[in-house]
Amino acid sequence: MPEPMIITIDGPAGAGKSTVAKEISRRFGYFHLDSGALYRAIGYACSLKGADLNNLQEVISVAKSIKIELTEEGKVILNGRDVTWEIRKPEGGYLASQVARFKEIREVVVELLREMAKGKKIVIDGRDAGSYIFPEADLKIYLTATPEERAKRRYEELKKRGFNVSYEEVLKEVVERDERDRNRPFAPLVVPEGAIVIDTTGKSLETVISEISQLIKNGNDC
Ligand code: CDP
Ligand code: CDP
Numbered sequence: 156m157p158e159p160m161i162i163t164i165d166g167p168a169g170a171g172k173s174t175v176a177k178e179i180s181r182r183f184g185y186f187h188l189d190s191g192a193l194y195r196a197i198g199y200a201c202s203l204k205g206a207d208l209n210n211l212q213e214v215i216s217v218a219k220s221i222k223i224e225l226t227e228e229g230k231v232i233l234n235g236r237d238v239t240w241e242i243r244k245p246e247g248g249y250l251a252s253q254v255a256r257f258k259e260i261r262e263v264v265v266e267l268l269r270e271m272a273k274g275k276k277i278v279i280d281g282r283d284a285g286s287y288i289f290p291e292a293d294l295k296i297y298l299t300a301t302p303e304e305r306a307k308r309r310y311e312e313l314k315k316r317g318f319n320v321s322y323e324e325v326l327k328e329v330v331e332r333d334e335r336d337r338n339r340p341f342a343p344l345v346v347p348e349g350a351i352v353i354d355t356t357g358k359s360l361e362t363v364i365s366e367i368s369q370l371i372k373n374g375n376d377c
Contacts, residue, residue, distance in 0.1 A: 182368065198349070294351075297350040
């Protein structure tokens with residue numbers, strides 16, 4: 156089977172999607188589309204502009220007034236400024252999932268993502284990459300792990316970057332966000348049809364990456 160042109164990686168927070176997507180892109184020469192970064196950038200821009208996150212019109216007007224770019228090196232540029240790390244702060248996930256509830260915002264983001272993907276071999280990670288954005292993808296992966304393990308990974312990562320948060324706080328944030336992502340009416344977090352589910356609980360990053368590498372090399376039918 157030929158090498159897949161579009162690979163989607165979906166799953167809940169902390170499952171390892173972006174780390175895995177980045178590494179797969181590097182090893183196989185794909186462009187990495189981090190769809191969550193777009194929701195994070197919009198949520199962040201809303202907070203900078205003091206927009207009310209429950210007011211669709213205010214959120215739309217911010218989303219339509221900004222320019223977001225994703226670079227080959229994995230940087231997120233908002234109106235010409237590098238915000239890659241700022242949007243990863245703990246409240247960034249909350250802001251992102253608030254703006255991501257709105258169908259109108261999702262349509263803006265999906266259009267942008269499809270535009271960014273044109274003519275490229277891509278690995279895209281998110282919540283609805285295989286179910287809604289690219290249902291025609293050649294290889295669909297769904298990564299998951301127990302909430303406790305995902306929260307532990309996130310907690311370790313935040314601690315390493317110098318954020319002062321407790322494990323309990325992180326677990327609560329992850330569980331609440333998953334709940335919001337799974338229960339929104341439009342393009343919720345689901346296992347996409349035809350996706351290969353990988354439970355990463357207790358698995359090393361390298362094991363997960365090599366399982367996916369094998370699927371790419373074997374053309375997904377192993
Ligand atoms: O994108 P997503 O929220 O799914 O996860 P991430 O931002 O890639 O973060 C996952 C964290 O868990 C990273 O620090 C990884 O190094 C670590 N990790 C993993 O992704 N997969 C494993 N099997 C083990 C650890
Ligand atoms: O890295 P992590 O998995 O924690 O989050 P992310 O991928 O950066 O996404 C942040 C938030 O954006 C998610 O909790 C979702 O609410 C939203 N999102 C979405 O709705 N659809 C996507 N395709 C990607 C992210």
